[in-house]
Amino acid sequence: MTNKAPKPETSWKEKILIIILIVVGVALIGFFGMRAMHTYMRIHQGGLSHNATDVEGIRGWMTLPYIAHAYNVPEDALFEALDIPQAGNEKQSIMQLAREYDLERADIRATLQAVILQYQQNATPETDGAP
Known part of the structure; x- marks a missing residue:
């Protein structure tokens, strides 16, 4: 015969706390799931998308290589x-560039938009080799 230790009783306060924590956890999962x-x-x-045309989509978190890739513009043109x-x-x-080089973010954005629009206007359409 084995002697089993009795399980400790959980008080009603502990049960309520467990239920509250579960409800809060499910609510957080739902909230962040909806945001995602x-x-x-x-x-x-x-x-x-690649070869985007709307220059209004430029945001402060973007890097210049990212913008160059997204808008199909040479990186060095943006840096220049x-x-x-x-x-x-x-x-x-x-x-980060605006802070480091003491530039206005609005000026950076306007300059980038102008360069991108200039490249888009001067771009020649790509052909697949067909005459």
Whole structure:
């Protein structure tokens, strides 16, 4: 015969605390799940795609190489337009570059938009080799 230790009784306060924690946990999962779903839907419907044309989509978190890739513009053209050295600044966001080089974010955005629009207007359509 084995002697089993009796299970300690949980008080009603502990039971209520456990229920509250479970409810709060489920609510947090639901809240952040909905936020993630809305963000996914927004990006999926109107996010930047390769060769994007709407220059209003430029945001402060973007890096110049990201913008160059998204808008199909040479990176060096963006760095030259802002008069910022490319070396060491490839991973800096527009906001970080504005702080580091004491530039106005609105001026950076306007300059980038002008350069992108200029490249888009002067771009020749790509052909697949057909005459």
